[in-house]
Amino acid sequence: MSRTAAILFLALVITGSASARQSASVSGFVRDAETRETLILANVLVQGTSSGAATNTSGYYVIDGLSAGTYRILASYLGYRSAVFDVTVAAGEARRLDIELEPEGLTTGEVVVEADRESVEERQRLGVARLTTAAIRQLPTVLEPDVFRSLQLLPGVKAASDFSSGLYVRGGSPDQTLILLDRTTVYNPSHLFGFFSTFNPDAIKDVRLFKGGFPAEYGGRIGSVVDVYNKDGNRRETRGRLSVGLLSSRAFLEGPYSRGSWMVAVRRSTLEPLFAGLRSADVEGIPNAFYFYDVNAKVNIDLGRGDKVSFSGYAGQDMLDASFLEGLDIGLTYGNRTFSADWTHLFSERLFSELTVTASRYASDADFSIARTEVGRNNSVYDLTMKGDLEYVHGEGHTVKGGFWVGMFTMRLANVFDARENFASRIHAPYGSAFVQQSWKASERWNLGGGLRLSWFGEGNHVRLEPRASAEYVTRQGVRLQAAYGRYAQYLTLISSEVFSGLDTWLTTGRGVEPAYGDQFVVGVKSFLPGSIGFEWEAYYRTMRDLFQLDPFLQDPAGVDYDRLFHFGYGRAYGTELTLTRSFGRATGFVGYTLGATRRRFDAINEGAYYPPKYDRLHDLTAVVNYDLSSKWRMTTAFTYATGQAYTEPASQYRLVDFPFTAEEQPALVSPFNAARLPDYHRLDIGFTNRGRFFGFADYELQLQVINAYARRNVWFYFFDFDPDEAAGLVKRETVPQIPVPVPNIAFSLSF
Amino acid sequence: MRPILALLVLALLTSACDTTRPSDHVSEPVVEAYLIVGEAFAPVRLTRTDDLDGVYDAEALGIVGASVRVVELAIDGSPARTIDYRASGVTRGLYLPVSDERVRAAVRYRLEADLPDGSRLSAETVVPGELDLIEPERFETVYQSTDQFEIRVGPSTYPGRQEIYVLSLQPLDPDPANLTPFYLDALYGIGPDETWDPASLDVTKLEDILLASSPPINAASFERLPDQSIRIRLPWFSVAFFGPVRVQVNAIDDNINDFFRYQNAQLGGSTLSPGELPNIVDTVDGGRGVFGSMARQTVELTILRP
Structure with a gap:
């Protein structure tokens, strides 16, 4: 398979080269007219032709292959008014055209529908979903607007529970999703032990989710990619935003300076007054201290017309200090730090480069004192990388991109028991990868893409070749027929808990532990229905081979050979997703439906047969509707229905009566693994947003929301009590619910 | 087109009821015995698995009428000695060794139980070395x-x-x-x-x-x-x-x-x-439990x- 893909890729490069010729080009940056923030994946088209381009992650575009003449250039971006420019180019001219687009207001009555249709088309890439921060802030949410919880509403993305912000994309577990913030890997993107993600929506410019079939420039995970970019900061004026919510408060400030722009966003939990009140009321179980915070900051320095340097940083931490019983003390801190320095340089209008140095640190430190027995677990991950990309527009509709990614991954894990370190592991592994990919508009109807990624991981000295390919055919009616294939390799695995993410620990391949890898096949159909309703249908099939996960039956890792820490298995997932989107008018939103299945196979589980993991769901339906009640009021609703998750319903029990290590009988269950289903899941969230001027000096936004509006008591899991109060020998099934009652939320923001 | 659409809708609706039915209980024999180095051979308890509807009663579930023995195996796997068991006569499903021979360290034992229904249950343990x-x-x-x-x-x-x-x-x-x-x-x-x-x-x-x-x-x-x-x-x-x-x-x-x-x-x-x-x-052939x-x-x- 790899050889076939390599030949295909070479053929594409050769044929693409043959099509190159001397021609005129138009290139430049596309920016927000209010803030001069660059726009990622904005669409720039030459009207009356099939020529066009989308901006890259730096907001830069190149349209090549133009003959001498005058053209009408149309630029569009979802949420912005389209703009039209008449441009005359001479033969061989490289014309610079920087574009600024005006953002729309809350009402969308004056939108040029045709242009916006085209901007939506850009979103219609295979396997790609994009979220705007405005949409994230509008969605009803539990306590806090959240990037990942918003992503969970998309077709093909599932949540483990109401309490988890983890992403289960197309049958993959959360560790199969690469999470990037300004091109820096984030290893535990959660606050409140998994309840919501670390990304402050105030600071985020763009969120893209590659659900599958992603191009060769991304790697390191076998499932999907979440690519998040911080805002650059307002280049025209200093602006700010203050938000107060039930859980936390946020402050955001951005502005220009002589050489560029800056941005800083701070968020901190504000639960201390609540805890103090509860403690004064003698409520038990209130922690001595609990808080989380995060800070995002970015500075951009314009070095010249074609050079820009930016420095971006993130720091976040959760801290819990709690005491229970007489002599049980818990101290837990975990958090991420990331830093990236990015230099973009235009060698010419057709050759764009980006060089990034990143540092990412994740650390968790859990200490327990139980009757003066000290128990602890300390884990840290340091990831230092350098990435470089070159993007060359080679001819009409032909772009070649290549790059490298080298790094040093260091992981430390130590367990302490009774004040003595009884397990310690340190992995210090260099790694690297290189890729080349191209996109080629082979004809008016055909768009072809191909790529190859070569990756290496020092721990175990594993090398993998990962071919990628894609094809798109556009019919005369504008219907896009798409297909993609990719092979993906993964050198990391995550020890995590669906219940609690504060102790997440990453492990790597090593001697005797091969990388996981998988193939993804994706096909799709994208079009528009009457009324500018976007229609997207995709089907996928993916394999997961050589999965390595911490052996769930390992009691004590001390003295165990590295490869014996794991159990190894396989997985597969397949499904189809249907999305209908309406982006314009008083009523906007989307309806998404997924019919999917995912299976796993590990020798020690289910007698080695395939089984559905807990997050497998056959049906998943989501409807998100925004409706402008007036110029000031907007209503947002989100409804979700999903097949109940898989669980294990015990069929039989036995008890060890004479077990020599306990005074009581020891129960054991005999069950077909995950062969039963929890009751179906459904939930409705409703929110209202009111906007206006606040005493003439700021714009305000008031949000009133109710989560789980009709009090659906969805089941999280069943717990089997072997020793209930009713009678010894009885087994009682207890239900642990998800959010069982309507949860109100109120938030107030001021923008100035 | 319409029949296909109707079939698709029907398939979706029926599969929406994909709540795999919990499986039924099947009774299986259960063995329990723990050998301790240097001590007399431990009692062997034979019971059966039960459903989860009622109170688990080990004695009521005890298997009577079984023929039980523990065989010490030589390095080549051949029987080196056999310790026979008899029903305790007091507790249903409990079997006691007929002799007071002692468990040896670092050897392999096989427990065999011929059950009244004609099936055989067996399990092996490798005894840890002296402590x-x-x-x-x-x-x-x-x-x-x-x-x-x-x-x-x-x-x-x-x-x-x-x-x-x-x-x-x-x-x-x-x-x-x-x-x-x-x-x-x-x-x-x-x-x-x-x-x-x-x-x-x-x-x-x-x-x-x-x-x-x-x-x-x-x-x-x-x-x-x-x-x-x-x-x-x-x-x-x-x-x-x-x-x-x-x-x-x-x-x-x-x-x-x-x-x-x-x-x-x-x-x-x-x-x-x-x-x-x-x-x-599964460490027991023909049943469940622990022979440790x-x-x-x-x-x-x-x-x-x-």
Whole structure:
């Protein structure tokens, strides 16, 4: 398979080269007219032709292959008014055209529908979903607007529970999703032990989710990619935003300076007054201290017309200090730090480069004192990388991109028991990868893409070749027929808990532990229905081979050979997703439906047969509707229905009566693994947003929301009590619910 | 087109009811026996699995009329000696050895049970090597003092892996009045400054800690001394009662270790998602349960109040 893909890729490069010729080009940056923030994946088209381009992650575009003449250039971006420019180019001219687009207001009555249709088309890439921060802030949410919880509403993305912000994309577990913030890997993107993600929506410019079939420039995970970019900061004026919510408060400030722009966003939990009140009321179980915070900051320095340097940083931490019983003390801190320095340089209008140095640190430190027995677990991950990309527009509709990614991954894990370190592991592994990919508009109807990624991981000295390919055919009616294939390799695995993410620990391949890898096949159909309703249908099939996960039956890792820490298995997932989107008018939103299945196979589980993991769901339906009640009021609703998750319903029990290590009988269950289903899941969230001027000096936004509006008591899991109060020998099934009652939320923001 | 659409809708609607029906209970034989090095052969208990609808009653589920024996196997797998069993005559499903022969260390035993329905149940255990107690035999220590109780044992052995130990504590005077502060609070919600009447407390709550054990601990978790002996410190949180306690160090075989490992996962103590309950690994042919073995050392210790 790899050889076939390599030949295909070479053929594409050769044929693409043959099509190159001397021609005129138009290139430049596309920016927000209010803030001069660059726009990622904005669409720039030459009207009356099939020529066009989308901006890259730096907001830069190149349209090549133009003959001498005058053209009408149309630029569009979802949420912005389209703009039209008449441009005359001479033969061989490289014309610079920087574009600024005006953002729309809350009402969308004056939108040029045709242009916006085209901007939506850009979103219609295979396997790609994009979220705007405005949409994230509008969605009803539990306590806090959240990037990942918003992503969970998309077709093909599932949540483990109401309490988890983890992403289960197309049958993959959360560790199969690469999470990037300004091109820096984030290893535990959660606050409140998994309840919501670390990304402050105030600071985020763009969120893209590659659900599958992603191009060769991304790697390191076998499932999907979440690519998040911080805002650059307002280049025209200093602006700010203050938000107060039930859980936390946020402050955001951005502005220009002589050489560029800056941005800083701070968020901190504000639960201390609540805890103090509860403690004064003698409520038990209130922690001595609990808080989380995060800070995002970015500075951009314009070095010249074609050079820009930016420095971006993130720091976040959760801290819990709690005491229970007489002599049980818990101290837990975990958090991420990331830093990236990015230099973009235009060698010419057709050759764009980006060089990034990143540092990412994740650390968790859990200490327990139980009757003066000290128990602890300390884990840290340091990831230092350098990435470089070159993007060359080679001819009409032909772009070649290549790059490298080298790094040093260091992981430390130590367990302490009774004040003595009884397990310690340190992995210090260099790694690297290189890729080349191209996109080629082979004809008016055909768009072809191909790529190859070569990756290496020092721990175990594993090398993998990962071919990628894609094809798109556009019919005369504008219907896009798409297909993609990719092979993906993964050198990391995550020890995590669906219940609690504060102790997440990453492990790597090593001697005797091969990388996981998988193939993804994706096909799709994208079009528009009457009324500018976007229609997207995709089907996928993916394999997961050589999965390595911490052996769930390992009691004590001390003295165990590295490869014996794991159990190894396989997985597969397949499904189809249907999305209908309406982006314009008083009523906007989307309806998404997924019919999917995912299976796993590990020798020690289910007698080695395939089984559905807990997050497998056959049906998943989501409807998100925004409706402008007036110029000031907007209503947002989100409804979700999903097949109940898989669980294990015990069929039989036995008890060890004479077990020599306990005074009581020891129960054991005999069950077909995950062969039963929890009751179906459904939930409705409703929110209202009111906007206006606040005493003439700021714009305000008031949000009133109710989560789980009709009090659906969805089941999280069943717990089997072997020793209930009713009678010894009885087994009682207890239900642990998800959010069982309507949860109100109120938030107030001021923008100035 | 319409019939296809109708079929598709029908398929979706029917598959929407994809709530796989919980499987039915199938009765299976269960064996339970634990050999201890140097001690007489342990009783063998034969019962059956039960459904989850009622109260589990081991004696009512006991299998009577079985023919039970334990066979000691030579290195080549051939029978070296056989220990026959007889029904206890008192407890249904309980079988006792007919002789007082002793369990030998580092040998393989096979348990065979011919059941009344004509089926055969069998299981094998490899007994851990001898476990020597080096020091001490008796000790006193003040609760939560810096002078933690330590025990040193000559390491047991096990083929193909490091030794795995389970530490057990059995209070010899398990009175609520003797509870240490942590357990007094955990069981009865009584803080250190509160006054309370021991006679008013529900003693059934003590059942969980009348014999408490650690999970399996690898030898590498303990301090290994130059003479290869292992020093084991008693963690304070394991001490539930003041007064005399019996401390046992058990070097366990694979079967007992497997039961601990998988039962822990069934009770929610693993990385599996909540509600995912794997079956305990099958170490018994023709049934379920545990036929295990261990080497054991026991010392008595007095925990003094600070």
